[in-house]
Amino acid sequence: MKTLVFDSGPIISLTGNNLLWILEPLRDAFHGTFLIPRSVYYEIVEHPLVMKRFKFEAYQVRQQLEIGVLTLIDDAKVAKLGDELLLLANNIFSSRGQPLRICQRGEMEALAVSILKNASAVVMDERITRTVVEQPASLQKILRHRFHNAISMNATAAQKIVTTCKNISIIRSVELATIAYERGLLDKYLSRKSSAEERSSLLDSVLWAVKLHGAAVSEDEINEILRIEK
Template sequence: METIVCDASPLISLAETGLLNILPKLNAKFVIPKGVEVEIVHKPLKVNQFQLNALRLNKAILDGSITTIDDNKVKQNAQDILDEANSLFQPRMHILHRGEAECLALLEQTNSRTLLVDERTTRLLVEDPHALGEFIQRRTHSKAQLNENKAESISKRFSKINVIRSCELAAFAYRKGMFKDLGNGQLLHACLYALKYSGCAITNKEIKQYLELLS
């Protein structure tokens, strides 16, 4: 069974869209570092507007659909990843946060190869730090300059990691008929757009490609 390390972003997207219940039906173990549990459960539990989602996510942790790993080595390694990623540009930009760095450290710690993340920057950092460099240089009008050596080192460090998003899980679940109770008509279209509007970094073009591929 594949171990999939999850960032906060896809779990929030799945909770927001009522799709969290696909996780126990999938043949994978979904794990999170302690820092992500804090962000998706403990903090939103204190905010009226987000309590319900926090409770849904907490239930997924309690029933074992998501497993939290609290490991000091992960925290130490996360600091190293944070230092490396956040010196990718001159001037030094804090592009990565501790929670995302903990996910990457947990991948290394558990020898996993799959990262579930919906937000764009971590995905690009893992898949193609040079493309992230070009993107940020373009967005900041070249005020941030990429350190090519760092980009190369990050590229090597994460070369075995594959990134998937909540929309990939939803597409697979759809293909396997896990949403049959909702009818089949526009279901894939509805799921993918719901995830997009909940923050998943998927483009309209990619949704169109999914509909062509799987409908």
């Protein structure tokens, strides 16, 4: 069965923009399962359910699990591989002899699920983790700029994580939103006689809404998407 794995960020971003509903028709078009790992479930559902803030958001996400749009995967193998990936990721860079712990378990578990289930892709907005998987050397410059210190890179750890994750494809919530737009799912927000300009404006508004809720996408990238979609 085909699977698409979700990290916390895209679900948070979609929920925050009243767009969580697009997951069901997208899941149908995907003809597979949308998975979330245990740590993601804890972060976006279990933990906020016992607090006041974001409790309603947690209810909304939980509903998606209850109707089967999202499926929780709670597996010891995921936790084990997640820990191994976390150890690798957090030993790539160091400053003053201390490793920089730049990633967290939830993100690594999403990658672990993807590897173990041979997932079609991971939906992840988190740019640091994406970069660790796709091109870890790019991070060194940013870390150096910020820490004002020599940042050392463990090339072996970097290569190992890239190799381990080589079959993982990553897309973001902006790509999901764009697919929803392409498939006409967002047409209900248009007036009856919408011009091409208004359609483009709608897409622009959705992409910015997703960006402002934490999706790692630049203004240039949004403009590029709009150009592609014209």
